[in-house]
Amino acid sequence: MPFDLHSINLFDMGKQFVFTLTLQKISFLAVAFMTFASAVAVVTMKNIFHSLLFLVLTFLGVAGIYLLLSADFLAAVQVLVYIGAITVLIMFALMLTSKLMAKRVSQTMEQWIVALPVTLGILVVLIRLVVLNPWGMKAAPAGPTTGIIGTSLMTKYLLPFELASIVLLVAVVGAILLAKEDKSDDPS
Amino acid sequence: MNFSLFYLSPELILALGGIAALFVGLASKSRKGFPWPEVFCLLVLAAALVPTIAMLTMGRVTSGTSIFGGIFAVDGLAMFFKIVALISTGIVTLISTDFFRRIRFHRGEYYALLIFATLAITTLAASADLIMIYLTLEFLSLTSYILAGYLKQDTKSNEAAVKYFLYGSIASAVMIYGMSLIYGLTGTTNIVEIASTFKVNPASYSLLYLAVVMLLAGFGYKIAMVPFHQWSPDVYEGAPTPVTAFLSVGSKAAGFAVLIRVFATGISTAILDWAGLIMVLSAVTMTVGNLVAIPQTNIKRMLAYSSIGQAGYLLLGVAAMAYSSIALPSVLLYIFAYTFTNLGAFAVVSMISTRIKSDYIRDYAGLIRRAPAAAVAMVFFMLSLAGIPPTAGFLGKFYIFAAAIQSGNSWLLALTIVAIINTIISVYYYMNVVRYMFFVKAKRIEPIEQPGIMNFVIGMTFAMTIIILVYAGPFISMAHISSGMFKGI
Amino acid sequence: MIPLEWYLALAAVLFCTGIFGVLTRRNAIGILMGIELMLNAANINLVAFARYMHPTILTGHIFAIFVITIAAAEAAVGLAIIISIYRNIELINVDKINVMKW
CATH class of the missing domain: 1.20.120.1200 (NADH-ubiquinone/plastoquinone oxidoreductase chain 6, subunit NuoJ)
Structure with a gap:
């Protein structure tokens, strides 16, 4: 260390x-x-x-x-x-x-008097548990990542990859639906 | 990686069906004529239900298989929740047909969103990898935010959507931080690998506990567990009633599906003693839900707190999973009974509230004269939610208490007593609704229109709440079959 | 070599800053910014763990990519909701003005 x-x-x-x-x-x-x-x-x-x-x-x-x-x-x-x-x-x-x-x-900033000690408390807990945890890891030399990510996304993580595209479609449809102006002539 | 496309067929049908529903909606703009979007939605759901039931009854999947390298589980637990999701969305579709009858809204997209939300639930129930869980959980949340805010011209709906969005996003951010910690501790995101390769370094125990608590923030928000329940009353009250019905049943079931899978398979009690934590959360959730339900005057808010209480009873069953073998079937059975009961109650609320233009319990006065069939059905739904025979809710509660008692764990026994006390408390506010319907004089006594579709829905859910108790056998065995989970690689 | 703990510390600090933003901001978009900070903190965790544990498998990177994707979708939907509220209130204000005129 x-x-x-x-x-x-x-x-x-x-x-x-x-x-x-x-x-x-x-x-x-x-x-x-x-x-x-x-x-x-x-x-x-x-x-x-x-x-x-x-x-x-x-x-x-x-x-x-x-x-x-x-x-x-x-x-x-x-x-x-x-x-x-x-x-x-x-x-x-x-x-x-x-x-x-x-x-x-x-x-x-509303209520920062209450929020600040709460946040600092959480920070102390996180530092103590996460940072001071005996991870014991050393970094091996790493190369370019794009190829590995690409292969993973197309083989092991293909299902979430395709599902993500549907998620994005739903988000687009929903966002447009909610944000657009509704003229009164469209009854449906 | 060996899989057959058949295992993925429900999801494929839902995905393609949802996209097609968008086009169907586009093609049928006017309100007159054949209700294409609604019918198409029901057809898609029915088409997805067929392979799901086939997979469950063919017996091949109970021992658990997985496709896509362990990410997607094809097992009894997943099939059960898929069936629950598909049936609930079907019923919600029928309720929506009546609710939106005179309201301006984007019709085609609504039903497409319902199909996509169901897709999210089905994939969430089958997720066996943290990445997949996060993706599908957020997918469900996103569609829920959109659906909650669907009545753009109604400020309550807007407010519900904003509150839901902010609470949900915060909870999911906390959850993803917890997931990153678990990834760091175990080196993998696959649930099963986490279970098999994890050796707890005693120094890291507290960190693991913290990570699990953060995970619970995300899952707990979905099932409206205390202290992550704050969004629930406002969202239930403000969202359109069919959407509320969907959230109370489909979304909650999805949350329990992932909770059960992660805690039973991944972070088993051998690694971390989570049963105690769940027990405490169960007690708190039950009590808060039931106590705060008492002073409620708005029926949707009351049902929101009632749902929070129900989550508490279910958590008792989840805690018992660590000690008893019938705990998981009991939880599944309770969810199945609760689905029909809650949907029936919301169907009545939707039908009545749109006609009397009020969501307040006091305006349900004299309902026995104005809509007798609905009032009688509502009595049974309230009885079922309280867990009083002869209803399905009674069977569910009975089974969960039996599992807790059978385990022999003294903390569980204490918790069961708390649950029984809570049940007695809950009878008060459930029967309060009955009191208004039957015994309070109404200001207006003209009969309320009861359209055929709503009669069908209310009749069907009412029938199920009786049938599940009377012909309990097939449902109990379905719960047992569904308890097979993907545990090994 | 930079110790892993430094990255984790930065992520923890960023996470808490996000929490502070979420707790103190009244504006919904301000809260959204706090949420984005929290998500970035989790991403740093994921990438750091991937680098130090499995630099050839990179599961953490894949996870981070999905988190970024979902964050974008979430921001879109959330902002659309906020805009829809704005339109509704605008509409109400305009209506009120009409009523008062007549």
Whole structure:
């Protein structure tokens, strides 16, 4: 473990940490910090349009994390779908409903006094159980992932793959149904 | 990977039928003339029912086989829930024909969505891999959100859809985080592989427990288990009544299907002692559901809390699964009886409420004079939900209590006593409806129109609630046959 | 090599940030953004586990792809619901104006 958690001396801990920094670790810390900061901005910004922009940054950060994890295909999918599609969807919805939410565009945080300790409590539980769990895993060198994913989707995971296309069809039909304007002349 | 297309035929029929239903809806825009979308929907459901029953009765599938490399299970449990889903959607279709009679709505797409929702339930019941479970659970949720908000011009329907969507998405996000943790702990997403390869590192026990709790957030929200039940009263009240009926029966059954499969096959009690947790949740769910049902004045909200209570009794059966061999058949039998009972109750509500233009129990006053057949049927539905003989609900409750007692586990016995107390409490609010129907003077006494289709539906569900008790044999053996589950690779 | 725990820690922090957003936001779209954060956190978990356990089988990647797909469908349906509410309330406002005029 490069980061000895049982060290009592804080200075020794810091020294140990800095000496084992590699370029990889520095890039991880940079991307992780950007992702985290953007995420905090998403949930705290008063103006929800600003929130959305920081959401884009968060998604970019996550794509960066995928690249650090050698997940090349997934990083591309993340950018294409999350930033390219979902963000645009949210933007449209915000703009279409902004008249209604005009007063609410300046979002204040309700009840953050209660929410913050609850969230921090959950965070402590998660860190203690998930991060400090003895995983004991080492990373083997990884190659490009696209071929493996493609093969899996066409052989072992063919059924969910085809089912997902029906899910998307239903989502499209339902979304159009709900969002479209109903002129009164259509009786059915 | 060896499979025959026959095993997948119900799903294929539903998928192609749903897509075709979209076109049928397109072709029959006007309301007059032959009701093509409704009839087509029923035909598709019936066509999917045939291979399903064939697979269950041919006996080949009870020991459990799987296709697609362990993702899709073809076993008794899956077939049972498919049958329940197909029958419930058929009944819901009939109820919808009457409910939407004078309302503007997108007709063709509605029935197509019902077919797709049924497809989601059938695939969920057969999912044996975390990826498949997540996909199909979300599929069911998505169609449910759309159906709940279907009456676009009704603000209650809008509100129901939004609340359902937000609660459901949060629950599913928590669930997927839990699934990721299980993947990390076991290295696989296949349920059966999880069971066979999992050796618990004692240090990881709490983490596994946390992951299971997160899974329960997702499954529990679907079955409206406390504390994930908050969406249920608002959604039941606001959604169109046939959709509420569908959610209370099909969606709940689907949630139990996946709960049973994951906990009986994947995370067995050898790995994690989940029975205690389920027992606590069962007690809380029963009590909250029954207590909060008492002051309700809106009949759909009352039925929502009643359904929450029913989920509590079913969870008692699920907890007993770890200790008794008749627990699983008892749960299946209860679900089967509950399906017909609840659909019958909602059929009456749909028929009456659309005509008296009110969902309040006090407006059901004097129903015995205005719609005598429906009132009498409703009495039996209320009795069945309470679990009083001579109804199917009584048989279901009896069987579940028997399984709990037979197990000999003292906690289960205590829980059974809690359940019996809850049953007694529930009699109050069920009989309250009967009281209004029979003994309270009505302000208006003109008779309520009872159309043929609704008479058929109410009559059929009423008949089933009696038949399931009187000719219990075939249904009990069906429950036993269906208890064979895909357990081995 | 970056230890696995770092990725898991980031995912946990992101997950909790999403929870905070869900708990504090009043705007439905704001809550949706919190949900997206939670889903991304789970995805990071999945990809990290896949990388460190089975870099040649990549089940986690497949799972993550399906999660992203469902997230997109969910966002579409959810936003459509929100838009339908908006249209309904708009309609009601316009009706009220008509009634008041006459």
